[in-house]
Amino acid sequence: MVDSRLPASYMMPGTSSFADFLAGQAPDLLPARRTVPQGHAGDLVPHGTTIVAATFPGGVVMAGDRRATMGNIIAQRDIEKVFPADEYSCVGIAGSAGLAVELVRLFQTELEHYEKIEGMTLSLDGKANRLAGLIRSNLGMAMQGLAVVPLFAGYDLAAGQGRIFSYDVTGGRYEETAFYSVGSGSLFARGSLKKLYRDDLSEDDCVTAVVQALYDAADDDSATGGPDLTRRIFPVVQVVTAEGGRRFADSEVAQIADAVIAGRMNRPDGPAAALT
Amino acid sequence: MSMPFYVSPEQLMKDRADFARKGIARGRSVAVIQYADGVLFASENPSQALHKVSEIYDRIAFAAVGRYNEFENLRIAGVRLADMRGYAYDRRDVTGRGLANAYAQTLGTIFSSGGEKPYEVEIFVAEVGDSPADDQIYRLTYQGQVTDEHQYAVMGGADEVVATYLKEHYTENASLSDALHVAVAALGRSSEDGNGGAGDRVIPAGDLEVAVLDRTRTQPRKFLRLMPARLEALLGDRGPTTPAAPETAATPESEIDPTDLPEDPASE
Secondary structure (H helix, E strand, C coil), X not given: CCCCCCCHHHHCCCCCCHHHHHHHHCHHHCHHHCCCCCCCCHHHCCEECCEEEEEECXXXXXXXXXXXXXXXXXXXXXXXXXXXXXXXXXXXXXXXXHHHHHHHHHHHHHHHHXXXXXXXXXXXXXXXXXHHHHHHCXXXXXXXXXXXXXXXXXXXXXXXXXXXXXXXXXCCEEEECCEEEECCCHHHHHHHHHHHCCCCCCHHHHHHHHHHHHHHHHHHXXXXXCCECCCCECCEEEEEECCEEEECCHHHHHHHHHHHHHHHHHCCCCCCCCCC | CCCCXXXXXXXXXXXXXXXXXXXXXXXXXXXXXXXXXXXXXXXXXCCCCCCCEEEEECCEEEEEEECXXXXXXXXXXXXXXXXXXXXXXXXXXXXXXXXXXXXXXXXXXXXXXXXXXXXXXXXXXXXXXXXXXXXXXXXXXXXCCEEEECCEEEECCCHHHHHHXXXXXXXXXXXXXXXXXXXXXXXXXCCCCCCCCCCCCCCXXXXXXXXXXXXXXXCCCCEEEECHHHHHHHHCCCCCCXXXXXXXXXXXXXXXXXXXXXXXXXXX
């Protein structure tokens, strides 16, 4: 007799993890389950670059530039690398663009899946650990040049504050205070934020600070895209507060970016910090 | 060697159907109503943790009556199916019709297989569209039958009584508040008489489980639970409320007295 019902594994209680379920049902859909031939594949794919995140009283801001590079070529000038992960968190990615976008999709589904099955959301630490697990399973590919390094940020409803987590390719998870940055331009962005960041910034000022940091990253790192004035392409900015996450509208970011550029017309290195 | 009793297939199926119907009739009703901005689900369910109505995907919701463990399995299977399809293809490719078909196949196979007891559940799968004309409501019975419902539908215990009230009072393109009033009044009905019986109740807001698929929500996920505070604001003053009779409340509907189980002729 042909049994046309849903497979027994669908009805099995137990796991609330979508990735675990996929591993049993359709392992080929998991990015980490693919075997890549020996050799270095890093030069074959576009790479995403700089992501910056910073907290402010009441929430957290994450922003990413819009450039993907393949060696000396600009592979895409309007790629999006910052995504909402769920209502109260967002994730930005640096590294192999294709794998990273796939991993973000898996992570988004993972969080939503858990929420629907369990009837409640994971804690912010739970989400951060789950992302670490997904990154860890990608280690084999990372060693062949296809690394994905995310930056995770969210509003912790229990603690009442924005929090930022960084990762390494082995799935190491590190909580950062105040601000952090990943990707090729991250050193310049972090240096910039060191001088600009204050812990009493308003939401709009915090967005201005991360846009300044991305400008500084693009100024010194060829793989990070600066504001594209002719095409009006500006960073993707995601803000998460107690009310949930939202993406800054392009027009809002454009306004802030225009103000930053206007300031740089007078002083190309950006705002000067006090010496003492 | 013992000779198996001969039971005609008609009798066998009838016994199984009676068994399932009996289990379903024990529970309280779930009503689903189309309103201007989407689809509303309402049921009397004092538990805030064990839901009868849940989210499956962006535009799709699930409601069930009957045995909790059985419909909970089906709900989880639906979430897994939807999430996997949405991940493998695209979020837009997850449809209520596909889900209803999968459920129909599953329930139908279980019902007609000799070795298992039939599921004592009935299910609604609803999908909200861009306009009321695109909304879809599927009703699935314990035997895997699918029917396409319009405007309103009821399943579970006193479904006839509730459906009669809805038939008389349903209006198209009602506001959320109006639709909620009609649904809640229907659930509190005790007799089919249009004037209501002596046993009509005003169900307390805390004992209601209400959720909507609201097409006007800006998020892709259109499912929203209406919590008691919001329900009270929407329902306004309805006079003194009466919780369900304690004996029904104390007996979870999913519990079945083992003595009620009919002897399965096929297993002898």
